[in-house]
Amino acid sequence: MKKVLLGLSLAVLSTLSANAYTTVVVRDSISTNTHWTCDKQYLLQGYVYVTAGASLTIDSGVIIKGDKDTKGTLIVERGAQLHAMGTRNHPVVFTSNQPAGARSYGDWGGVILCGNAPVNWTSGQGQVEGGPRSFYGGTNPADNSGEMHFCRIEFGGVAFSPNNEVNGLTFCGVGSATQIDHIQVSYSGDDSYEWFGGAVNSKYMVALAGWDDDFDTDNGYVGLNQFMVGLRDPYAADQSGSKAFESDSYQSGTATGLSGDTSHITKPVFSNCTIIGPLVNPGSTAYDPQFVACAQIRRGSAISILNSILCGYPAGLLIDESSSSFGSTVANIGNGVMQFRNNIIAGMATSTSFNKDVVFVKDGARSLTSTSTIADTTSSGTNWLALTNNGTDSFSGPYNWLHNRAFKNVQYTTEQTGVRLSNPFNLTNPGMVPTSTSPVVYNSTHFASWGTGVNDVFNPSLPISYDTTSPSTYNVPGVAPDFSTSKAANAFFDRVNYVGAFPGTGRSTDNWMYGWCNFDPLNENYDITCYTADTSHLAVGAVYAPVSTFAKVYPNPAEGSATIALDVNHTSVVKVEIYDMSGRSVMQVCNNNLNAGSYTFDISTVDMKPGNYVISILSDEKHKILKFVIK
Numbered sequence: 001m002k003k004v005l006l007g008l009s010l011a012v013l014s015t016l017s018a019n020a021y022t023t024v025v026v027r028d029s030i031s032t033n034t035h036w037t038c039d040k041q042y043l044l045q046g047y048v049y050v051t052a053g054a055s056l057t058i059d060s061g062v063i064i065k066g067d068k069d070t071k072g073t074l075i076v077e078r079g080a081q082l083h084a085m086g087t088r089n090h091p092v093v094f095t096s097n098q099p100a101g102a103r104s105y106g107d108w109g110g111v112i113l114c115g116n117a118p119v120n121w122t123s124g125q126g127q128v129e130g131g132p133r134s135f136y137g138g139t140n141p142a143d144n145s146g147e148m149h150f151c152r153i154e155f156g157g158v159a160f161s162p163n164n165e166v167n168g169l170t171f172c173g174v175g176s177a178t179q180i181d182h183i184q185v186s187y188s189g190d191d192s193y194e195w196f197g198g199a200v201n202s203k204y205m206v207a208l209a210g211w212d213d214d215f216d217t218d219n220g221y222v223g224l225n226q227f228m229v230g231l232r233d234p235y236a237a238d239q240s241g242s243k244a245f246e247s248d249s250y251q252s253g254t255a256t257g258l259s260g261d262t263s264h265i266t267k268p269v270f271s272n273c274t275i276i277g278p279l280v281n282p283g284s285t286a287y288d289p290q291f292v293a294c295a296q297i298r299r300g301s302a303i304s305i306l307n308s309i310l311c312g313y314p315a316g317l318l319i320d321e322s323s324s325s326f327g328s329t330v331a332n333i334g335n336g337v338m339q340f341r342n343n344i345i346a347g348m349a350t351s352t353s354f355n356k357d358v359v360f361v362k363d364g365a366r367s368l369t370s371t372s373t374i375a376d377t378t379s380s381g382t383n384w385l386a387l388t389n390n391g392t393d394s395f396s397g398p399y400n401w402l403h404n405r406a407f408k409n410v411q412y413t414t415e416q417t418g419v420r421l422s423n424p425f426n427l428t429n430p431g432m433v434p435t436s437t438s439p440v441v442y443n444s445t446h447f448a449s450w451g452t453g454v455n456d457v458f459n460p461s462l463p464i465s466y467d468t469t470s471p472s473t474y475n476v477p478g479v480a481p482d483f484s485t486s487k488a489a490n491a492f493f494d495r496v497n498y499v500g501a502f503p504g505t506g507r508s509t510d511n512w513m514y515g516w517c518n519f520d521p522l523n524e525n526y527d528i529t530c531y532t533a534d535t536s537h538l539a540v541g542a543v544y545a546p547v548s549t550f551a552k553v554y555p556n557p558a559e560g561s562a563t564i565a566l567d568v569n570h571t572s573v574v575k576v577e578i579y580d581m582s583g584r585s586v587m588q589v590c591n592n593n594l595n596a597g598s599y600t601f602d603i604s605t606v607d608m609k610p611g612n613y614v615i616s617i618l619s620d621e622k623h624k625i626l627k628f629v630i631k
Contacts (some may be wrong), residue, residue, distance in 0.1 A: 001193055002129075004352070005495060006208045008159075011528070012512070013206070013270045014376065017114070019278070019376065020374065020394060020532075021041055021528070021529045022039070022040045022041070023040070023041045023042070023043055024036075024040050024041070024042050024043070025043045025045060026042055026045065026048050027045045027046060028046075028048065028049070029048070029049045029050075029051050030048065030049065030050045030054055030056055030079055031053075031054050032054055033054055033055050033056075033057075034050075034054065034057070035057045035058050035059075036056070036057070036058045036059065036062050036064070038059050038060070038061045038062050038090075038104060038530035039527065039529055039530070040064070040199055041062075041063050041064070041065065041529060042062070042063070042064045043064075043065050043066075043067055043072070043097060044064065044065070044066045044067060044073065044074055044108065044109075044289065045067045045072050045074055045133070046067070046070040046071070046072060046073070047073050047081055047109070047132050048073065048074050048075065048191050048404065049075050049077055049132075049133070049134065050074070050075070050076045050077060050081075050082060051077055051079075051080055052077055052078060052079030052080055053079055054080050054081075054129045055080065055082070055083060055146065056076070056080075056081070056082050056083065057083040057085065058082075058083065058084045058085060058086075058092050058568075059092075059133065060085055060086050060087040060090040060091070060092065060150070060531070061087075061090035061091070061092070061105065061209065061530035061531045062092050062093070063093045063095065063097075063526050063528070063529070063531050064092070064093070064094045065094075065095055065096065065097035065108075065506040065526070066070070066094065066095070066096060066097060066107065066108020066109060066110075066155075067097050067108060067139045068098055068107045068108060069326045070107060071108055071109045071113075072097075072108045072113045072313065072330065073108065073109025073110060073112065073130075073132070073156075073166060074094070074109075074110075074112070074147060074244070075112045075114065075128070075132050075133045075134050076112065076113045076114060076146070077112075077114050077116060077410075078114050078116050078134070078135065078136060078138070078173070079093075079116070079371060079537045080114075080145070080146075080421040081144065081145055081146035082111075082113065082145065082146040082147075082148065082509045083147055084144050084147070084148040084149065084151050085479075086147075086148075086149055086150030086182070086366050086563070087516075088150055088515045088516045089148075089152050089174070089515060089516070089532065090150075090183075090530065091150040091151060091152050091182075091516040091531065092148075092151045092152070092531075093151075093152045093154070094110075094111060094151065094152065094153045094154065094156065095152070095153075095154040095521065095524075096156075097107055098155075100522070100523050100524060100526070101153045101522065101523060103154070103187075103521070103522050104155060104187070105155065105157070105188070105189040105190075105211050105236070105299070105435050106155070106156070106157055106158045106159070106168065106188075106189025106211075107156070107189050108155065108158075108171065109130070109154050109155045109156055109157070109158055109166045110136070110156030110158075110167055110169060110188065110247065111168075111169050111170070111172040112128055112132065112152055112166065112169075112172065113145045113146075113157070113169075113170070113171050113172065113174050113178070113200075114128065114135070114136040114172045114173060114174070114399065115136060115143040115144075115145045115171075115172065115174040115175045115178065115198055115200070116135050116136075116137070116138030116139070116143040116173060116175065117126075117137070117138060117139070117140060117142075117143045117171070117173045117174060117175035117176070117198040117199050117200070117219055117507060118138065118139060118141055118143050118198070118199070118220065118221050118362045119136065119137035119173050119196060119197030119198065119219045120182050120197060120198060120220030120249065120250070120254045120255045120264035120265075120266075121137060121197075121219065121253055121254055122253060122254060122255060122569050123253075124138070124139075125137035125138070125173070126172070126173075126196060126197075128162050128166075128170070128172055128221065128578055129164055129165055129166065130158065130164060130165055130166035131164075131207075132251050133620075134172075136172035136173035136174075136196065136197070136585070137172075137173040137197060138173060140175055141175055141176050141184075141198075141199040141222075141462040142176050142177045142199075143174070143175025143176075143178070143198075143398050144175060144177035145175065145178040145200075145499070146176050146178060146179075146310040146500065147178065147179035148179070148180050148181075149179070149181055149182055150182040150393065150516050151182070151183050151184075152184045152185075152186065152517070152518060153168045153183070153184070153185045153186070153188075153499040154185075154186045154187060154188070154518075154520070155187050155188075155189075155521070156168045156169075156185075156188055156189070156523040157185075157188030157189035157190040157191065157192075157210070157211070157237070158189050158190065159189060159190045159211070159212070160256070165190040165191070165212075165318075166185050166190065167185075167188055167190045167191040167192065167193065167194045167216070168185035168186075168188030168190075168191070168192045168193065168207075168210065168510075169185050169192070169193050169194075170193075170194050170195075170196045171193070171195045171196065171198055171199070171200050171221075171534070172196045172198070173196065174196050174199075175194075175198060175199055175200060176199040176200060176201055176202045176223065176233070180200060180201070180203075181202060181203045181204050181205075181381060182204045182205075182512075182516060183202070183204070183205050183206070183207060184205075184206040184513075184516075184518070185206070185207055185208070185209040185210065186203075186209060186267055186467060186519075187210070187211075187521065188207075188208075188210040188211060188212075188520075189210050189211050189300050189546075190210075190211060190212045191210060191211070191212045191213045191214070191215075191216040191246075191389070192207035192208075192210035192214050192215070192230075193207060193214065193215050193216065193262055194213075194216040194218070194367070194625075195216070195218065195219075195221040195223065195268070195347075196218050196219045196221070196339040197220045197221050198217035198222075198223065199223050200223050201223045201224045201225065201492055202223070202225045202226075203225070203226050203227050204227045204512055205225065205227070205228045205229070205498070206228075206229045206231075206362065206513060206517055207228075207229065207230050207244075207429075208427075208455070208519060209228045209231065209232060209233040209236060209373065209427060209443055209501045209582075210232070210236075210242075210397065211236055211238050211242070212237075212238035212240060212242055212392055213238075213242060213244070213245070213246040214227065214230035214232075214243070214244045214245070214275070215230070215244065215245050215246075215270065216245075216246045216247070217246075217248075217266055217268050217301070217303055218247070218248045218266060219249075219254065219310075219373040220249065220264045220265065220266055220268065220366060220579075221266050222266075222267055222268060222269050223265075223268050223269075224268070224269050224270070224271075224492045224493065225268060225269065225270045226270075226271045226272050226489055226492070226493050226496075227272050227273075227512065228270060228272070228273040228274075228275075228501060229273070229274050229276075229432060229501050229513070229602070230244045230273070230274075230275040230276065230277075230444075231276045231292075231407075231424070231427065231430055231433070232244075232276065232277050232278050233278070233427060234278035234280075234285065234286060234287035234288065235278075235286065235288050237278070237287075237289075237290035237291045237618065238290060238292075239290060241291075241292040241296075242288075242290060242292060243289055243291075243293050243295060243296045243318075244275045244277065244294045244295060244307065244310070245275075245294065245295035245297075245300035245303065245556030246296050246298075247266055247294075247295075247296070247297050248266060248298055248299035248300075248301050249264075249266040249300035249301045249325075249327065250299050250300045250301070250322070250326035250327060251267050251299060251300050251364070252485070256326050256327065257326050257327020257328075258324065258325075258326065258327055259298045260327075260331070260620050261515045261595035262302065262327070262337055262521060262540045263304050264275060264302065264577075265301070265303070265327070265332070265337065266302065266355060267299075267301075267302040267303065267338070267442075267471035267487065268303055268304070268338060269303075269304045269487045270304070270305050270306070270308065271305075271306045271307045271308065271481075271488055271493055271507060272305070272306075272307050272308060272481070272498075272499065272500060273305065273309065273310075273500070273501060274309045274421070274424070274432050274500045274501040274502065275294055275308065275309065275310045275619075276311050276312055276415075276424045276425060276430075276432075277294060277310075277311060277312035277347075278291050278312060278313070279311035279312040279313060279348070279349060280312065280315070280347075280425050281346060281347060281414055281415075281416070282347050282348060282349055282350040282364070282413065282414060283349075283611070289388050289399060290313060290314065291314055291340065292311060292313075292318065292614050293313070293314060293315040293318035293359065294310045294311075294313040294316050294317065294345075294348075295310070295315065295316070295317050295318065296318040296320055297317070297318070297319055297320065297338065297504060298319075298320030298322065298329060299312070299316075299320075299322050299326060299329070299414050300322045300326050300327035300329055300330075300332070301329060301338070302330070302332035302337040302338035302339065303338060303342060304339040304341075304487045305339075306339065306341050306342055306343070306481075306482070306485070306488050307341075307481035307482065307483075307488070307499045307500075308341070308343045308344070308499060308500060309343070309344045309346070309419055309421075309439070309440075309499060309501075309538055310343060310344065310345050310346070310349070311344075311345075311346045311347045311415045311419060311424065311502040312346075312347045312349055312415060312425070313349070313507075314348070314349045314356070315348060315349065315356045315357075315358075315359045316348045316358055316360075317345075317355065317358045317360070317401075317402065318361070319341060319358070319359065319360045319361070320361050320362075321331070321360070321361065321362035329359075330362075330509060333344070333401065335615055336486070339407075339486075339487045340402065340409065340481070341407040341408060341409065341482065341485060342406065342407070342408045342409070342480065342481050342482045342499060342603050343409045343410070343463075343499070344410050344411075344418070344499060344500070345357045345402075345412075345417055345426070346411065346412035346413070346414060346415045346418045346419045347412070347413070347414045347415040347416075347418075347419075357402060357403075357411055358377045358401075358402040359485050362422075369547070372406060374612035379433075380430060380453050383605060385448065392630065395570040407481075408482065410439070410476070410479050410541070411415070412580070416426060418439070419434075419438060419439070419440070420434065420435045420437055420439075421433065421434055421438065422434070422435055425583050427519065427521045427620055428519045429519065429520060430502065430510070430614065431502075432502050432512050432513070433503075433504060433510050434498075434500070434502065434504040435501045436502060438478075439477060439479045440456060440475055440477060440478070440498050440499055440500055440503075440504055441458055441460050441476025441498065441503070441505075442477065442478055442534040443458045443476060443477055443478045444478060452517075456560045458476065458477040458478070459475055460477070460497060460498065460503055460504060460505045461505060461507040462475050462497075463475070463479070463497060464476055464480055464481075477497070477498065477499075478627075479499050480526075481496065481497065481498060481499045481628060483495045511538050518608075525627065526592045527612075528614075532579070532614065532616060532625060548561055551564070551565065551566040551567070551624055551626060552565050552566075552626065553565075553615055553626050554603045556628060556629060557629040557630065557631045558629070558630055558631065559605070559606060559630070559631040560604070560605060560606055561602065561603065561606075562602075562603055562605055562628070563600050563601065563602050563603070564576060564589060564600065564601045564603065564615060564626075565598070565599070565600045565601075566598075566599055566617060567597070567598050567599075568594050568595070568597060568598075568619070570601065571591070571593065571594070571595050571596060572594065573591070573593050573594075573619065573621045574590055574591075574592065574593075574594045574617070574618070574619045575590065575591045575616075575617075575618045575619070576589040576590040576591075576601065576615065576616070576617050576618075577589060577591075577613070577615075577616045577618075577626070578603075578613055578616075579615075579616060580611070580613055585605075586613070587608075588609065589603060589605065589615075590629065598620050605630050608630050609629060609630070610630050610631055611626040611629070612627070612628070612629055613627075613629070613630065614626065614627060614628065615627075616626050
């Protein structure tokens with residue numbers, strides 16, 4: 001063990017005592033350009049509106065809390081902008097004002113963005129659900145409501161009554177010039193994300209343990225979305241029926257979609273999603289029976305899901321035919337407006353011959369739709385059968401359509417034996433990156449003329465190649481994506497060579513959730529000002545392990561002196577620094593290139609004020625935080 005002595009005791013640079021920070025209470029309206037900074041916390045009380053012509057800029061690391069008693073909610077109205085400028089190491093955090101251990105679903109109202117992009121309400125606009133005064137919708141698909149980068153939204157979302165809800169993050173008529181990426185919504189009291197019309201695009205979005213749906217799309221939403229993660233708590237589901245994807249086009253007050261008119265249809269595209277539901281295995285009964293399906297497509301919607309991994313729901317794809325008053329959901333399959341292609345479906349509830357991978361019902365769109373039978377016995381399935389033109393019984397059409405070889409969907413009995421992600425069902429320590437034997441990164445197929453075992457392994461660092469003229473040219477994973485279809489050809493999509501949200505190259509960057517997500521927000525300490533992401537709660541798999549796999553400080557609490565001990569896995573520059581609770585650095589312990597091994601650093605605390613501190617250990621873009629108390 002290598003021991004490092006610090007002969008110089010550094011004085012505390014901040015004059016603030018521990019936990020001393022200013023809380024700014026925010027109520028009513030923000031009507032001028034406003035800037036929230038990291039030296040303060042902000043408390044939302046009631047509905048807080050950013051009004052037209054004003055912008056709200058939020059620096060990285062800022063903590064905003066929603067008041068539980070008044071259901072604090074941030075609403076960015078049409079013509080206003082939000083600039084939430086988080087970074088990987090310092091995300092912007094919207095969370096509950098309740099203390100650690102006492103936070104829960106629906107503590108506050110969440111974040112709502114309103115814009116001037118088109119919606120399919122016949123009036124051209126709608127009013128935000130849940131009680132806010134704000135309207136949304138317009139004629140500018142490229143409207144700009146600002147930007148959100150590296151943000152967490154925790155414990156928001158309130159379901160006041162059916163169809164009268166606010167969500168973790170709500171997009172209402174938001175235009176495509178708005179920039180949205182690296183967002184995590186956790187423990188929402190309703191949907192994690194919901195889009196009411198608009199054309200906003202997004203990348204790198206995480207939905208953790210929401211109460212209702214992960215990704216809900218309505219009212220003519222037409223945006224593009226890539227790299228999405230959904231992870232569910234098996235015992236948290238809504239009475240309306242919980243899904244990963246729920247999608248609707250038409251209802252009373254919107255365009256009807258009749259006579260084949262798809263000009264106001266809901267038709268977003270989701271690509272490279274990794275969706276993990278409540279069923280750890282197909283025979284599981286350890287989940288809330290109010291879970292319905294991984295994707296319920298209803299009320300004339302034409303959502304497309306491509307290049308994705310869908311695991312562990314009571315049913316996979318639930319096609320819910322509309323009533324005759326509105327445009328047909330099934331017709332969108334026949335004309336190709338809706339596509340479901342190059343997806344993995346695994347571990348859906350046990351049923352005959354995997355028929356729970358796709359379920360078709362037809363008696364009008366419903367919320368808590370039964371998936372206990374292949375299809376409604378009250379319907380003939382004639383419309384579907386005519387469109388798919390296969391099958392010998394009235395309900396074989398959906399199953400054969402899903403597994404049409406041209407669409408390249410693949411099914412596995414279980415996630416564990418088929419998809420083989422590292423640890424996907426763990427709520428507080430999820431491993432979503434594929435293992436080395438996953439079909440996402442491994443191909444067990446070979447050509448007889450090449451000899452057994454030739455080119456079994458897919459090279460994820462090279463482009464996909466279907467050229468079978470030689471082993472050196474053929475490079476296709478077991479399940480391959482496709483970005484040549486009409487829905488995936490847009491330049492917005494990164495043309496990656498894997499399905500699902502994560503590659504499996506062995507690089508530390510494979511897990512893009514690392515460094516800013518938090519899978520245990522219930523117990524996180526937010527009695528600080530500038531938030532530094534603690535990644536110790538997030539496992540990334542053995543080959544992606546942090547440089548410092550072991551670190552501790554002792555004694556803790558300390559009086560006079562303390563020792564920081566850590567292990568380094570391989571040679572790397574390691575930076576160890578101590579911060580007070582205002583986010584100011586008070587001591588740099590190490591900033592050197594260290595070889596693999598065990599290290600201890602003795603520090604003097606005699607000149608440091610009593611209170612709470614954090615020790616930051618940073619190496620190779622990996623970050624570990626230790627909480628430290630001085631008596």
